[in-house]
Amino acid sequence: MDMPTSPAATPAADFLENHPFDTLRVGSGASLVRQVTERDIQLFAAVSGDVNPAHVDALYARTTPFHQIIAHGMLGGSLISTVLGTQFPGPGTIYLGQTLRFLKPVHIGDTLTVRVTVTALEPARRHVWLDTRCTDQEGSVVIDGQAEVTAPAEKLRIARADLPEPLLADKNLRYDQLLGAAKGLARIAMGVVHPCSREALEGALQADRLGLIRAVLIGPEARIRALAQDCRLDLAGLSIVDVPHSHAAAARAVELARAGEVQALMKGSLHSDELLGAVVNAQTGLRTERRVSHVFVLDVPRYPKPLLITDAAINVAPDFDAKVDIVQNAIDLAQALGIDRPKVAVLSAVETVTPKLRSSMDAAALSKMADRGQITGGLVDGPLAFDNAVSLAAAKTKGIASEVAGDADILVVPDLESGNMLAKQLEYLGGAQAAGLVMGAKVPIVLTSRADSAHSRIASCAIALLVTEHRRKALAA
Numbered sequence: 001m002d003m004p005t006s007p008a009a010t011p012a013a014d015f016l017e018n019h020p021f022d023t024l025r026v027g028s029g030a031s032l033v034r035q036v037t038e039r040d041i042q043l044f045a046a047v048s049g050d051v052n053p054a055h056v057d058a059l060y061a062r063t064t065p066f067h068q069i070i071a072h073g074m075l076g077g078s079l080i081s082t083v084l085g086t087q088f089p090g091p092g093t094i095y096l097g098q099t100l101r102f103l104k105p106v107h108i109g110d111t112l113t114v115r116v117t118v119t120a121l122e123p124a125r126r127h128v129w130l131d132t133r134c135t136d137q138e139g140s141v142v143i144d145g146q147a148e149v150t151a152p153a154e155k156l157r158i159a160r161a162d163l164p165e166p167l168l169a170d171k172n173l174r175y176d177q178l179l180g181a182a183k184g185l186a187r188i189a190m191g192v193v194h195p196c197s198r199e200a201l202e203g204a205l206q207a208d209r210l211g212l213i214r215a216v217l218i219g220p221e222a223r224i225r226a227l228a229q230d231c232r233l234d235l236a237g238l239s240i241v242d243v244p245h246s247h248a249a250a251a252r253a254v255e256l257a258r259a260g261e262v263q264a265l266m267k268g269s270l271h272s273d274e275l276l277g278a279v280v281n282a283q284t285g286l287r288t289e290r291r292v293s294h295v296f297v298l299d300v301p302r303y304p305k306p307l308l309i310t311d312a313a314i315n316v317a318p319d320f321d322a323k324v325d326i327v328q329n330a331i332d333l334a335q336a337l338g339i340d341r342p343k344v345a346v347l348s349a350v351e352t353v354t355p356k357l358r359s360s361m362d363a364a365a366l367s368k369m370a371d372r373g374q375i376t377g378g379l380v381d382g383p384l385a386f387d388n389a390v391s392l393a394a395a396k397t398k399g400i401a402s403e404v405a406g407d408a409d410i411l412v413v414p415d416l417e418s419g420n421m422l423a424k425q426l427e428y429l430g431g432a433q434a435a436g437l438v439m440g441a442k443v444p445i446v447l448t449s450r451a452d453s454a455h456s457r458i459a460s461c462a463i464a465l466l467v468t469e470h471r472r473k474a475l476a477a
Helices: 038-048 073-086 173-182 198-209 221-231 246-258 272-279 320-336 358-371 386-390 392-397 416-428 454-476
Strands: 015-017 029-035 094-102 111-122 127-135 141-150 157-159 188-193 213-219 239-242 264-267 293-299 307-310 343-347 379-384 410-412 433-439
Touching: 029 073, 038 073, 073 094, 073 111, 073 127, 073 141, 094 127, 111 141, 173 433, 173 454, 188 198, 188 246, 188 454, 198 213, 198 221, 198 264, 198 454, 213 221, 213 246, 213 454, 221 239, 246 264, 246 272, 264 272, 264 454, 293 320, 293 416, 293 454, 307 320, 307 416, 320 343, 320 358, 320 410, 320 433, 320 454, 343 358, 343 386, 358 379, 379 386, 386 392, 386 410, 416 433, 433 454
Parallel strands: 188 213, 188 264, 213 239, 307 410, 343 379, 343 410
Antiparallel strands: 015 157, 029 111, 094 141, 111 127, 127 141, 293 307, 293 433
16 A cells, blocks of 8 residues: 655654545555553553453453453554544544454453455445454454545545543552462461441451451441441351440550550541540550651552651641651651662751751751761651652752652651641642551551542551551561
């Protein structure tokens, strides 16, 4: 067939060029080669709304006859349309009909060759019939069919549209990575404190079924069993510690943790202050030499790695001594996640040290403490503004020479208000997935919110398991 030509100064890929009806011949055609990626499948599911679990749920797909995710049949069919509309006959073509037979599944990583070939022509209406066929890298036919189109009457050469790059956030990627990291580790006993809401009970049961924890339910047994019955949740095999109310549940959970009968705690449907009050009690709680603090672990779509934010949930206006512990707790958590030398950005409104901003002075002192070995395990720098903490371009623009700037693993915020707003903005406006943990106590504590998704609760349990294992190895070393 005649191939389109382009001026030497302009790449052919920048233009779409068609083949008018009077240039077509029986036997002529065109083809394209495309490797099918997981991103292709996810984008097609998002646009079409076809979220059949055979295409998007790896765990379900293992139970099907194909044993792995397969591409939508119409994803391959859409590639036929791509050839007809952009290559042959190309722009100006009107699609009239298409038959398709799906002969073999297409898997992630398969390379498809999509070919269209003219079989018949009708000059009066410029109708064209074409064989349409997709073959895989082994030469096997995966899709076969026939298309009928109206071919364009005149020659066209049109600039290719510059489309926006779609942002596809894989909300399961880091979740799956966490589960992968926790796979093979012995589950930990986790005291689930007052699980008297569907979200709290269901999250604990799912984490138990996945083998991350052995859920020990602490609360009013009759109420828990009634809730499970109403929600059709199976409590078979689970331990229930019967106590009359949430306050007693918090106290009993701390007792079990002190005795070593549970290795972690999870907040259920009681208020955070009620649980933490029992945890930090000087006589009966789970205090250590460290101040307790919370660390959010966020999966932010536009950031290339997990982003930890601390403290956005417990310490309202931490003094300098508290910030030392907050930084060290976050470093310990990051190391448990496999980040050997986490980069810690201590945030302020500006990146310069100024006595007018306490946060900038604290940041400078924390950085120097890390230099002198008073904070260990991480690379600490500050003050850094948010932009130059997470954007290398912003850091370069402001002339900041730092291993941390633009590549932070941990963001240490000045106070709870700024941290909470930052974390929630990333979650609700930036599409981030959030998990997190309370550090600094004798056991890790999953501090959940009523708005937390099942993935968030399960991811937090996986983090608690990893922290427990990291501490065990540290003690054994």
